[in-house]
Amino acid sequence: MRLDAPQTIGVKKATAPRLEVRNVSCTFDGREVVRNVSFQxxxxxxxxxxGPSGCGKSTTLRxxxxxxxxxxxxVHADGKMLCNEVFATPPEARGVGLIFQDFALFPHLTVGQNIAFGLKGSKSEMRARVDELLERVDLAGYADKTPHMLSGGEQQRVALARALAPRPRIMLMDExxxxxxxxLRDGIRDETLQLLKEEGTAVVLVTHEPEEAMRMADQIALMRDGQIVQKGAPxxxxxAPCDKAAAAFFSDINVIRGRVEGLLTNTVFGQFLAPAVADxxxxxxxxxxxHVKLDFDRNGRGPNPTPQDGVPARGVVERARFMGHESLVEFRMDFDGGKLKATVPGVFLPKPGTPLWLSVRRDRCFVFPPKG
Structure with missing residues (x-):
């Protein structure tokens, strides 16, 4: 080996992502429904x-x-381009599995024949794969049944098994x-995704349910009005939501307003940092x-302020409901007559009209400029 030759020993060659979507836009009847979407x-x-219905997520999947x-x-798979504005690999040649909401089983085929439809190999190999997948989706012994004999949930599990059968390198799943x-949902969902991970399949999952995304995803791309507004780990x-709408998409939120003076915002709950916001x-x-902390009223007085929880503000209970694992308490606040909500683990059901003091965790607050 020449000593002056470039040395590559120990250097690992970078590999392309299994799936890469680059700056994809879609326009229908003059309306842009997907705008500059990119992810790997x-x-x-x-x-x-x-994202919500109509935000462009299913169109991106299609x-x-x-x-x-x-x-x-x-769109690229393992570094090879699948399509651009002028070229498109046919769907059947992309190595992509599809599971959409309308799972569309073949009504004239048995469950086993539906699952084996895209398989290649000997009859014994195909039968073994079918039996393995039926076991995975909790439908062992259903191979000889026909789709009309199954419930809607059972049909959907057969559709999952059919899409998994050829071991696609990319799986696209629309709710x-x-x-x-x-x-059954949690068990079947977790088992399916574990199987896909074990086989090295790249999965793109579409949902409008934040809890499902948080439970299942390694990465989330939050979409709104045809574009990705935030992308990252759950x-x-x-x-660290990018704006108020992003925070509200994942849970109920409370909002108070203030004006910035010297990088600080004065509110009834004390001061909040507002870096990079003009006076x-x-x-x-x-x-x-x-993230709201509650304390009892002591003859019109509340707890002392703390650096962590700031200054307490008094509110009066309007309604309290037990939600199963926690209680939701709604308040009418003394300082402006506005409404705020608090959740408390377990059972906590104060009567309407009860005065309580609310404090807000400083490290759990987000400060955003309001949008018009």
Whole structure:
């Protein structure tokens, strides 16, 4: 070996993402429904496109599948381009599995034949794969039944098994677990995603349910009005939302307002830091009900202020409800007549008209400039 040759020993060659979507846009009838969407998914990773109905997440999924054509941008798998504005690999040649809300089993085929439809190999190999997947989705012994003999949830599990059967390198899932009852949903969902991870499949999952995204995803792309507004791990998306709407999408929120003076905002709950906000600007301070601390009223007095919880403010209970694992208490605040909510673990049901003092955790508040 030449000593002056470039040395590559110990240097690992970078590999392309299993799936890469680059600057994809879609326009229908002159209306842009997807705008400049980009993301990457590695083998064994689960990316969730999360957002309200009509935000463009299902259209993005259909572009990756090859069912829709984009007006701009490109899609790549393992570094190879699948499509751009002028070229498109046929859907059946993309190595992509599809599970949409309308799971559409073949009614004239048995469950086993439905699952084996896209398989290749000997009959014994295909039968073994079918039996393995039926066991995985809790439908062992259903191979000879026909779709009309199954419930809606059972049909959806067969559709899951059919999509998993060929071991696709990319799996696209559009709210695939919505037809399962609560008793089965968590188990089937976790088992399915674990199987996909074990096989190194890159998963793109579409849902409008934040709890489902938090439970399932390695990465979340939060979509709004056709574009991704925030992208990251579930913990980061939840605890560092990009704006008030992002915070509100994941849970109930409380909002109070104040005006900035010298990087601080004065409120009835004390001062809040407002870095990089100009003096005189109005800001909204956002916090979740579970981060409100409650204390009893002592003849018109509350607890002393603390650096962690700031200054307490008094409110009067309007309504309290037990929600199963926690209690939700709604207040009418003395300082402005506005409403705030607090959640308390377990059973806590003060009567309407009860005065209580509310404090707000400083490290759990978000300060945003208001949007018009």
């Amino acid at each position: 998914v590695e083998p064994g990773e689960i990316m969730c496109l999360l 572009v990756v599948a090859g069912i829709e054509r984009q007006s701009a941008g490109s 695939p677990f919505s037809g399962l009852d609560n008793r 913990y980061n998306i939840y605890n 005189g600007a109005e800001v909204e301070i956002v916090f979740r009900p579970q």
